[in-house]
Amino acid sequence: MNVVFAPDSFKGTMGAANVAAALAEGWLWERPEDKAVLLPMADGGEGTMAAFAAAVPGAERVAVRVTGPDGSPVDSAWLRLPPTPDLPSGTAIIELGATSGIELLERLRPLEAHTVGLGQAIAAALTAGVSRIVVGLGSSASTDGGAGLLQALGARFLNAGGADVPPGGAGLSAIATVDLTGLVSLPPGGVVALTDVTNPLLGAAGSAAVFGPQKGADPGQVAQLDTGLAHFADLVDADPSTPGAGAAGGAGFGLLAWGATLQPGSSTVGELIGLPNAGAQADIIVTGEGSYDGQSAAGKVPAYVASLAGAGTSVLLVAGRIAPDAELSAFASFMSLTDLAGSAEHAMADTGRWLRAAGAQLARGVV
8 A cells, every 4th residue: 555654743752754754664564565655744833844855855954053032143054945947046944943943042031032043044045045935933932023033134123212123022112113125025936934823913812912921921021012013013014914923923924024925834835745646646644743632623734634635545643642622533543652652751752662653553453
């Protein structure tokens, strides 16, 4: 049989490429005659560059040093995809998490953290002459509305005295003048921002209210950040109600203001790595993620992968844990590493072992 392995990363334990390899290894223990096709996935967040690197021959990592979300230097990288007839200078894949991500902080900085590093990585890709830029939005450390990335691309935000407002969400309310005359142009093929959330920039479902607490903001700081974002939105020509504008601390909004388009992460990554075509030829598709819960059916990798299954194709799910509220009707079979290993601690301590065991057990269940 033709078996496609298309999981997301198991965040905090293993990247998507290694997850796919471990599942396939376990499967082939039981069914060595099957053909395993590995297409590790991502939804725009962690693992987006790795998914492209694994799926696109000739992809090249390009090192770049940027200013991290707390102002410290960060050695990062972006990925350059080979040229195509439509994109003769190639495509740059850039992860916000690798330049301005929360995991780059030693301590949370809900008011001061910023996205300057993301803008610097984008600027580096533009200097390299790429035809298109794809930005994965996820794991943001800040709630700055994308102001930091725009500053790194040439925008200026001035206070009432004419001085540049320092980057970070705390300074948004002090902006009196927006000067976009120095903002660099988009590449010829445009900029696409990938996100797995549809939150607007402002309000109860907005960036500060929903994601601010994860970045260390207390209720008073959430209110301060939302007020600052609203003020910023009044000064910038972009629609804060656009679904996804609130992604990554409002970085989605900042990219919209530059002229980028927002697209669902899972489906865009899947299209670019050829997953729909591979899925159409598969007898079985195995997908998964670290935690499969009630929100996973809305835009996460397993739900997208399951939507590709045609008549006669079975989709199997492996997750680190499966929550009681998870919707599982799309899957012919599913397995939790926590249940398989006996506890979450055991599953996380040796994730590769339990992924191989899960792959083998799923293969034994195939008739």
